[in-house]
Amino acid sequence: MTATLLSPxxxxxxxLKNRIVVSPMCMYSAINGIAxxxxxxxxxxxxxxxxxxxxxxxTGVVAEGRISESCLALYNQAQMLxxxxxxxxxxxxxxxxxxxxxxxxxxxxxxxxxxxxRLLGLNEGGWEVVGPSAIAFSERYATPKALSIKExxxxxxxxxxxxxxxxxxxxEIIEGHSAHGYLMHQFLSPLSNKRTDEFGGSLENRxxxxxxxxxxxxxxxxxHLPVFFRISATDWxxxxxxxxxxxxxxxxxxxxxxxxxxxxxxGNVSGAKIPLTPGYQTPFAEQVKAQTGIVTGAVxxxxxxxxxxxxxxxxxxxxxxLARELLRDPNWPxxxxxxxxxxxxxxxxxxxxxx
Numbered sequence: 001m002t003a004t005l006l007s008p009x010x011x012x013x014x015x016l017k018n019r020i021v022v023s024p025m026c027m028y029s030a031i032n033g034i035a036x037x038x039x040x041x042x043x044x045x046x047x048x049x050x051x052x053x054x055x056x057x058x059t060g061v062v063a064e065g066r067i068s069e070s071c072l073a074l075y076n077q078a079q080m081l082x083x084x085x086x087x088x089x090x091x092x093x094x095x096x097x098x099x100x101x102x103x104x105x106x107x108x109x110x111x112x113x114x115x116x117x118r119l120l121g122l123n124e125g126g127w128e129v130v131g132p133s134a135i136a137f138s139e140r141y142a143t144p145k146a147l148s149i150k151e152x153x154x155x156x157x158x159x160x161x162x163x164x165x166x167x168x169x170x171x172e173i174i175e176g177h178s179a180h181g182y183l184m185h186q187f188l189s190p191l192s193n194k195r196t197d198e199f200g201g202s203l204e205n206r207x208x209x210x211x212x213x214x215x216x217x218x219x220x221x222x223x224h225l226p227v228f229f230r231i232s233a234t235d236w237x238x239x240x241x242x243x244x245x246x247x248x249x250x251x252x253x254x255x256x257x258x259x260x261x262x263x264x265x266x267g268n269v270s271g272a273k274i275p276l277t278p279g280y281q282t283p284f285a286e287q288v289k290a291q292t293g294i295v296t297g298a299v300x301x302x303x304x305x306x307x308x309x310x311x312x313x314x315x316x317x318x319x320x321x322l323a324r325e326l327l328r329d330p331n332w333p334x335x336x337x338x339x340x341x342x343x344x345x346x347x348x349x350x351x352x353x354x355x
Contacts (some may be wrong), residue, residue: 012223035083069120
């Protein structure tokens with residue numbers, strides 16, 4: 001009997017060969033937003049390691065939407081063309097290429113963390129950051145300029161433009177990033193959104209911009225291909241974004257035609273106390289799934305084969321997204337198959353290692 005972790009899952013007209021997804025992880029290795037050999041090797045290794053879906057890191061829909069000067073972006077032809085060999089290789093390994101489209105908002109214009117994470121000055125390549133309101137994430141970050149209504153609508157068009165480029169680059173799934181304290185999450189949370197117009201105040205108003213982005217992505221993306229959305233299910237802070245808000249938000253995303261909710265938490269409140277224990281975010285994926293009926297992904301300190309299997313078998317989530325564990329071991333999906341006594345899908349070049 002096949003382990004649930006290794007069973008296929010159909011989303012629209014795509015079939016995931018198993019339930020293991022590479023979570024989008026920033027590599028801070030791009031130049032002018034353009035992918036290079038590092039991205040090809042890094043993402044390609046996870047595809048050859050057996051994951052069903054490989055999601056490219058948070059990719060800025062405009063230059064100012066990047067977290068750092070070393071993050072990927074997708075708003076011009078050069079950036080699109082650099083991604084084509086990556087999607088082609090991922091597909092050649094039987095995996096599905098996906099990309100997370102993002103805007104960092106008030107958490108943008110930071111230096112490459114490998115050189116000590118700090119705010120980049122305007123005189124050293126930094127840029128003016130924006131957000132729903134003029135509230136800084138912390139004293140280490142810039143105070144953002146509050147977006148005008150015109151600028152909000154322009155950003156929706158930027159997401160749409162990036163989605164078109166993603167399709168041209170060969171991606172089969174796009175994910176909207178409305179988690180971890182980045183721009184869409186900033187609009188959602190009452191702690192970072194103090195607007196008094198139609199984009200602030202009530203839950204309905206705070207959801208307006210992210211839902212406009214979701215609709216734009218779904219409109220551009222072909223009907224036979226799925227669209228994911230990542231959420232932070234809670235701010236882990238009293239008076240902030242909550243699981244109840246998340247359920248209401250996901251119900252609206254479902255109406256738009258979003259196919260899978262990638263359920264994470266936190267990132268919008270500096271110093272929030274988060275209980276980092278194995279699978280600590282899984283209960284939120286379970287609640288979203290139970291109360292909305294949408295397909296969900298669980299992520300966060302999932303490292304063991306049996307742990308992942310239990311989450312799926314008990315229907316707490318439908319897919320497992322792995323991040324740090326796949327940095328440690330790109331072949332985790334192959335080893336999962338061996339662990340469960342299944343036939344592992346191994347690249348022929350590596351087959352001798354598994355005889």
